[in-house]
Amino acid sequence: MSHQKSFNASFESISPAEFFYRNRQMAGFGNPTQAVYSTVRELVENSLDSCEDAQTYPILDIEIKNVGPDTITVTVSDNGTGVPPEQVPLAFGRVLYGSKYSQQQKRGTFGLGVTMAILYGQITTDSPVIIHSKTYKSKGHLYKIFVDVKNNRPLVEYEEEHHRDETGTTVTIKLKGDLKRSQERIIEYLRLSTVSTPHAKLTLRIDEEIQLDLGGWSDTLPSPIRPSKPHPRSVDMEVLRRLVQNNEKRSLDDFLCSSFQKIGPKTSTRFLRFMNLNPNCIVSELNRDELSQLANALRKYDGFERPDSKCLSIIGKNELLNAIKSVFNVKIAEYASHGVSEWQGNPFVIEAVVAMGDDFPRSDIPTLYRFANRVPLLYDSTDGVLTRTLKRVNWSRYGINKSEPVAIFLHLCSSKIPFKAAGKQSLASVSEIEQAAYQIIKELGRKLGKINSRYRRSARESKKMREFSKSFRQIARFSAALADIDEVPSVDNLVKKLFEVEPDE
């Protein structure tokens, strides 16, 4: 009945730039509102990362100008390391090219975001990105660059040496977008960025008018982070094969000690004895099956310590509490942290704050502010793991109700964040992270519950104290009259002393 058609499909390979050009909604450029937001966000994150590299206090100027119907320019200027002139074209004009692929906490990780913003500007306004950058070695260079989408490579339109006073980078992108509808989110994003990067100062100007000038809540620079070697539990066949290729001539024992964190001579010996492998055999001589067994064993052996957290940069208790109090009107705030834990061998820490104050919406459950590697996540909250976890907690038990506006700030740091999509807005389901988030949220709930009941108790106590002191004063007055004394003695100290006793209840 069916007639067999010949196979006439033509096959074709597309570049990653082409893929994300066709599916730009996956990278956060799906509509004119989101496009403006994502452009600002990608540039700001790049700048903050660059300042972190320079170990300097970030000072960022964000400038948005209306330059035509639905057309704007976004300029972000930083005092970071700058980009070496010879790297500028590829770093900005090529997708999946970057300096951020090492095992350490970074805001950007994909080598994707800024190039997507440039690409979006290019296809909507046919304008090149303008980059002005200076490193400590160069005098400053100005570039205008287009992206060759089909071949995923930069097309340099213009280039010259151009003086710049300080090191750093200024990037200008012209794009079509809906600034009006994205403005509120952009401001929210920048406000929250000063919470998660409290040593940074951010200024936002729209059409020359200052809209926001915030930050610098902390004068401590985060301690510099160091990329880590892979943890043995993060190993799959792909990783192992690559490591072996780079260490062909080493003995197995030597290979393990030099390639992984948490494996020293002792651990290595114990592990190899357990595996029944010869420590002196040369790794390149292991056959495929043996390598596969080794990968499995590395992942399953429970004698390795947890991955270390030198590659992570938490905000820290004082810094986070202080930043939240600087940005929001907060009555009470409590901090907790969880970890170092790991997921698939990647270390992670969750730190969180529960805060009460009139700036937060009133609701049955706390308002959640999500951060991943110091980046505020504003879109797609409902589907993420963190929001789901928040909803699993029975909040009424901790005395939360609509009369008490409560917020939770949750910061996940990891050498790898399991984002659901390249637009980096919500987290995929990873049971270890879910578990840890649940623990810490419950801990904050308990803390809040205690404070709430202390509050209620202390309200009761002070009422009692008022009544007692009233009676005591009366007694004092009567006694004074009986004793024929003019001056009634003060009872305040007596009452206070009586109430200093910790109540049993």
Add this chain to the structure above:
Amino acid sequence: MSHQKSFNASFESISPAEFFYRNRQMAGFGNPTQAVYSTVRELVENSLDSCEDAQTYPILDIEIKNVGPDTITVTVSDNGTGVPPEQVPLAFGRVLYGSKYSQQQKRGTFGLGVTMAILYGQITTDSPVIIHSKTYKSKGHLYKIFVDVKNNRPLVEYEEEHHRDETGTTVTIKLKGDLKRSQERIIEYLRLSTVSTPHAKLTLRIDEEIQLDLGGWSDTLPSPIRPSKPHPRSVDMEVLRRLVQNNEKRSLDDFLCSSFQKIGPKTSTRFLRFMNLNPNCIVSELNRDELSQLANALRKYDGFERPDSKCLSIIGKNELLNAIKSVFNVKIAEYASHGVSEWQGNPFVIEAVVAMGDDFPRSDIPTLYRFANRVPLLYDSTDGVLTRTLKRVNWSRYGINKSEPVAIFLHLCSSKIPFKAAGKQSLASVSEIEQAAYQIIKELGRKLGKINSRYRRSARESKKMREFSKSFRQIARFSAALADIDEVPSVDNLVKKLFEVEPDE
């Protein structure tokens, strides 16, 4: 205060295979449960697309076997076109390579999914994918292929001519995963696949035992779809520049008529007069500014007809209703469709069914079954545009409450589906699609409301009828007694006739 560190980051380019290997959760391979589900799904979709190409009734065998601790093989066999032997390595072993990049409705569109499944199998079990395929031209070839992640290219492990009776493809992937936890979703996915592809027959075996054997609800093949030329409103600078490159020597008039749908000589003349452009100028002589103006004008000019829908394949009223009734226990079902509409020049149609029946969960709002280009979407429902739209409707107004289990089946067909992530689970916000979905859902709500009130009315009517016939029978009995007749005459016809009158109310 801050000491300027030198810029010491090392730059690096990664292949798209490497990108998705590192961020596999973006492609639906984030955890062992989802990995099994996505493997089945990607293979099934590939097979169905291939059968569509062959214009044949799809017969798919899906076989899952437990072969070790947490280790399974997934085999999907189809009767589609088969893949030409020389194309097998790249089609399966390379990310972003495929036959599906044309402007038409397809299940798969990224050239990503199956290679991701192969990659996942490879890194978790170190096994190659096994492919056995035959086209109408070849005798059958067997391949074993690994993916070279770093370079995004296939590594052929084994290859030989190997007889296969019929055209089609069989793919086997060995992977680590959690079959137990994914099994229910897989079955749900396959059941719903027979709703959206009602002419397909699907069989699922797990460890040799048949778990599901469904489909073939329709014996009409969908009419073959044809790729379309781009619609002028879908043009951005990138598209226009490419079209011009391929048509360098054409006159502007000729270029417009031959490159776009919905532009014939008349429309072209009108458009060019409106734009004040010379129809005879050669396109390659237009400068950058003129091209940019042309792109803008093509997008904004309102004299073009809507994009055509020859490239779309809706399920169709009878087919969809029939399929739903075959899979679910349904009392009432109503169909509606909306479109052809467009988003950014991409045509789309939404068709939908509202159904009542005991198989659906009882809830205040209907249960939503989402489909995009005939693919059931099971994950990430809460954050998608369609779910949000469903919740915007005031369902109580249409008489929906917990006592009436209601479901809505919503199928979006488009030459381009704005998926949020490469895992293809939920849709990004596109206002045109949101708007259309809202319209059609409300229309279904009204239909349901009418049926509900008709139901309630008819319940009232039949009660009335019962009471009337009771009285009439009594009258008949008494009259018969009075008239001294033994046989009481039947009043059924009389009552029935009286109630045939349409009630006024």
